[in-house]
Amino acid sequence: MVTTVTSLSRNGLSDWLIQRVSGAIIGLYMIGLLGYLILAGDLDYGSWKAFMGSICMQIANTLLVISVAAHTWVGLWGVTTDYLTGMTLGKAATGVRLIAQVAIALALVVYLLWGLVLIWGGA
Numbered sequence: 199m200v201t202t203v204t205s206l207s208r209n210g211l212s213d214w215l216i217q218r219v220s221g222a223i224i225g226l227y228m229i230g231l232l233g234y235l236i237l238a239g240d241l242d243y244g245s246w247k248a249f250m251g252s253i254c255m256q257i258a259n260t261l262l263v264i265s266v267a268a269h270t271w272v273g274l275w276g277v278t279t280d281y282l283t284g285m286t287l288g289k290a291a292t293g294v295r296l297i298a299q300v301a302i303a304l305a306l307v308v309y310l311l312w313g314l315v316l317i318w319g320g321a
Contacts, residue, residue, distance in 0.1 A: 213272045220265035220272075227262045255316050263313035267306045274302050 234249070235241070249255060282295040 213276075216268050217272050220269035223265040223268065224259055227265075227278060230258070259317045260314065263310060263317065267310045270305055271302070275299065278302070 238245070238249075250259070278295050278298050282291055282298060284291040287294050
């Protein structure tokens with residue numbers, strides 16, 4: 199078992215639960231959006247902007263962005279700890295894994311903040 203400070207929860211059960219809950223939120227969001235697109239018929243920019251600007255959709259979009267970030271982190275943490283090992287990389291494995299995980303974490307923080315600015319920023 200790999201235990202590092204870069205683990206989201208340091209608990210396999212919690213990571214599993216985060217994956218399942220975030221996956222369910224992403225799936226429900228996609229089903230709801232697809233349903234809206236089917237039922238809305240002819241969409242123009244004004245109606246799409248009003249739909250996405252509603253408080254319900256802002257909350258749903260916020261949940262989606264957070265879920266995608268959490269889902270991605272748990273998944274890529276698993277990939278990096280499984281495949282960036284001493285067996286594949288030799289003595290540099292820990293450093294390479296840490297650099298990869300820090301790069302992924304920074305990219306996800308940028309994605310999360312950018313998404314929240316787009317959702318709640320106005321304009």
